[in-house]
Amino acid sequence: MTIQFNDETFRDDYSFRNSDRAIRRFPFPFHEDSYMYSVNMEQHRGGPKDSIYEKRFDVDEHYLSEMRDRAQVLADDPLRCQSLPHMTLAGWDLLELIMVSKSEDYPDLFELHRDGDTWRWINKPMGIDDTFTFLDEATLPYGPMEYITRQAQGDFAVLDQRDDNLWMDAGMITTQADWSLDFDIGMNFFEWHAPVPLAHEKGIFVRALKFLLNIQQGAPARRLNWTMTVNPLLDTSPENYHKWGIQKTTLTPENIGAKQHLRVELQTFFRLPRSNALVFPIRCYLCSFQDLMTAPKWGRRLHRVIRDLPDELATYKGFIDNKPLMLEYLSKFDDGLPTSPGIWPEFETEPPLAK
Amino acid sequence: MSKFTFPKTILSRPVYGTLEPRTGAAHLFIADAEGAEAILDVATPDMMARAHIIFIAKGTDYEGALKALSPAIFYAGPTYSAAEPRIHKTLGDAKMGLQVYLAGTEGLMGQAMQAATLAGIPHTAIQTEHRGSTARRMQCVHCKGITEDVEVDPFQCSHCGLHLFVRDHYSRRLAAYQGVCIDAEDPGNVPPSKGIYQ
Numbered sequence: 259m260t261i262q263f264n265d266e267t268f269r270d271d272y273s274f275r276n277s278d279r280a281i282r283r284f285p286f287p288f289h290e291d292s293y294m295y296s297v298n299m300e301q302h303r304g305g306p307k308d309s310i311y312e313k314r315f316d317v318d319e320h321y322l323s324e325m326r327d328r329a330q331v332l333a334d335d336p337l338r339c340q341s342l343p344h345m346t347l348a349g350w351d352l353l354e355l356i357m358v359s360k361s362e363d364y365p366d367l368f369e370l371h372r373d374g375d376t377w378r379w380i381n382k383p384m385g386i387d388d389t390f391t392f393l394d395e396a397t398l399p400y401g402p403m404e405y406i407t408r409q410a411q412g413d414f415a416v417l418d419q420r421d422d423n424l425w426m427d428a429g430m431i432t433t434q435a436d437w438s439l440d441f442d443i444g445m446n447f448f449e450w451h452a453p454v455p456l457a458h459e460k461g462i463f464v465r466a467l468k469f470l471l472n473i474q475q476g477a478p479a480r481r482l483n484w485t486m487t488v489n490p491l492l493d494t495s496p497e498n499y500h501k502w503g504i505q506k507t508t509l510t511p512e513n514i515g516a517k518q519h520l521r522v523e524l525q526t527f528f529r530l531p532r533s534n535a536l537v538f539p540i541r542c543y544l545c546s547f548q549d550l551m552t553a554p555k556w557g558r559r560l561h562r563v564i565r566d567l568p569d570e571l572a573t574y575k576g577f578i579d580n581k582p583l584m585l586e587y588l589s590k591f592d593d594g595l596p597t598s599p600g601i602w603p604e605f606e607t608e609p610p611l612a613k
Numbered sequence: 614m615s616k617f618t619f620p621k622t623i624l625s626r627p628v629y630g631t632l633e634p635r636t637g638a639a640h641l642f643i644a645d646a647e648g649a650e651a652i653l654d655v656a657t658p659d660m661m662a663r664a665h666i667i668f669i670a671k672g673t674d675y676e677g678a679l680k681a682l683s684p685a686i687f688y689a690g691p692t693y694s695a696a697e698p699r700i701h702k703t704l705g706d707a708k709m710g711l712q713v714y715l716a717g718t719e720g721l722m723g724q725a726m727q728a729a730t731l732a733g734i735p736h737t738a739i740q741t742e743h744r745g746s747t748a749r750r751m752q753c754v755h756c757k758g759i760t761e762d763v764e765v766d767p768f769q770c771s772h773c774g775l776h777l778f779v780r781d782h783y784s785r786r787l788a789a790y791q792g793v794c795i796d797a798e799d800p801g802n803v804p805p806s807k808g809i810y811q
Contacts, residue, residue: 337757438754438791440757441752441754441782441784441787441791442784443786444784444785444786445625445784445785445786448624448625449624449625449785450625451624452623452624452625452626452781452782453623453625453780453781453782458624496754496755496791496793497754497755498755499754499755499793499794499797500755500775500794500797501797502797503794503797503798504797504798504800506798507798507799579798
C-alpha cells in the first residue's frame with residue numbers, strides 16, 4: 259500500500275492527528291482490564307496484516323513529520339545522539355539492519371543496492387539517494403547510527419554486552435518518556451533503570467536482563483510499554499521538562515479528550531551480527547483519549563486500568579495529579595460490560611457502549 | 614567522627630566501602646579533607662614505600678599527618694581541578710599492578726574514579742571510602758552545568774538559576790547526581806531547602 263504522509267507538528271500548535279487507519283492499528287498496551295509490570299516479551303516475527311507488528315520497522319503516516327521533529331531536537335541539543343568510541347561497529351550493524359529491513363519490507367519506499375562495500379541507499383519519502391562505502395565513516399555525512407536513525411521513526415538505544423550485563427553505550431533519543439541519554443549513557447541495565455519503582459523488588463529487571471542477554475541473531479523480541487502525555491509532544495525529555503512540565507496543568511473536563519494522549523512504546527530487541535551488541539528501538543505511538551474512545555473495548559478497559567493502577571505507578575509515570583480528571587472522563591465510557599481478551603479493538607464483535 | 618551511613622536507595626547510586634590494604638606494585642591514594650583519616654587507617658610502611666598520595670585539604674589540617682606516613686611521593690593541591698592534570702598524568706603513566714584508593718567526599722571520589730576508568734582501570738577494581746561531608750556533585754539536567762558540593766535540596770543551579778530537586782540518580786561517567794527543575798508544574802512554588810539527608 260502507499261502511505262499518505264501527514265504534514266503535522268508535535269510542538270507549538272500541535273497539528274498532529276491520527277487517521278482512522280492509525281487509530282485502528284494503534285498499539286493499545288493493555289491485554290486485560292488491569293496492569294502491573296511484567297516481563298511481557300514475545301517474538302517479533304510479524305503480526306496481523308497492517309498492524310504495527312507486521313514489519314520489522316513500522317513506517318506510518320507520521321514518518322516525515324517525526325523525522326522533521328527529530329532534526330529540530332538535534333539542532334537544539336546535539337547531545338541527544340551520542341555514541342561511545344567502541345560503539346561505531348554496532349552503528350554500522352544497525353545501519354545495515356534498518357536498510358535491509360526497510361528495503362525488503364517497503365520496496366516502494368526504500369531501495370538498497372549493494373555491490374561489495376559500495377552501497378547505494380534510496381529513501382524516496384525523504385528524497386535521499388546516497389552512495390557510500392560500508393564501514394567507512396568518512397563516506398557518510400554523520401556517523402552510521404546517526405545517519406540511519408535520522409531516517410527511522412522511534413528512539414534507538416544501542417547496548418553493548420559484556421560482564422553478563424547490558425550497557426547503554428550509544429543512542430538516538432529524541433522521543434523519550436522523560437529520561438536523559440546524556441545522563442544515562444555508559445550505565446548498565448540496573449543503573450539506568452534505577453529510578454523505576456516497584457519493578458526491582460518484583461525481580462522484573464533480573465529476569466528481563468536474563469532474557470535479553472540470550473536474544474539471538476534473526477530472532478528479535480518485542481514488548482509494549484506505556485505512559486501518559488498531555489498534548490502530542492514527542493520530546494518529553496528531562497532536558498526540556500522546565501518548558502513542557504507546565505502543559506500537564508492545562509487539562510480541563512472540556513479539553514481532556516483532545517489533549518490527553520496515551521503514549522505507547524513498541525520496544526523491540528535485535529541482536530547485531532558483528533558487534534554482538536543489542537539494539538533496542540523504542541517506537542512512540544500517541545493517541546488522544548477521544549480517538550481511543552471510538553473503540554468501545556478500549557474505553558471500558560482504559561477506565562478500569564487507570565482506576566486500579568497503584569499510586570506509585572501513576573506518580574512515576576507523571577500523571578497522579580491528573581488521575582481524577584482522567585477517571586471522570588473515562589468513566590463515561592465504561593458501562594461495566596465484560597471485555598474480550600487481547601489488545602486488539604475488535605470493532606466488529608465488541609458491543610457498543612450501553613450508556 | 615567522619616563516617617556517615619547512607620540510607621538505602623536506588624541502584625545507580627554508588628556504594629562505598631572501607632579501604633583495605635592490597636598487595637600491589639604501586640599504590641595511588643587520592644583523597645580530600647577527612648578522607649585523610651581513611652588513608653591514615655589503612656597505611657602500612659610497606660605500602661607507603663611505594664605510595665603516591667594526592668591530597669586536597671579543603672581547609673582541613675591533615676597534611677602533616679599524611680606526610681608523616683613517609684609516602685614515596687606526596688602532593689597537596691589547592692583544589693581538585695588544580696590537581697587534575699597531575700592525576701591524569703599519573704594514571705596515564707601507571708603500570709599493571711597499581712592499586713587505586715579513593716577517600717573523602719563523593720565529588721572527589723567520583724571525579725577520581727572517572728579519571729581512573731578513563732585510563733582503563735575497571736571501576737570495580739578501585740577501592741573507595743566515604744569520609745566527611747555528604748555534599749554532592751550535581752549536574753543540572755537542563756543546562757548541563759555542574760555544581761560542586763551541593764548540601765541542600767532543593768538548590769538553585771549555579772549556572773542557569775533554575776531551582777532543582779536533588780535526585781539519587783547518579784552517572785559514573787559524569788561523576789554527578791542529577792538535578793531536575795522542582796517547580797516546572799507550579800512555577801514559583803519552591804519548598805524551603807533542607808539538608809539532603811534531613
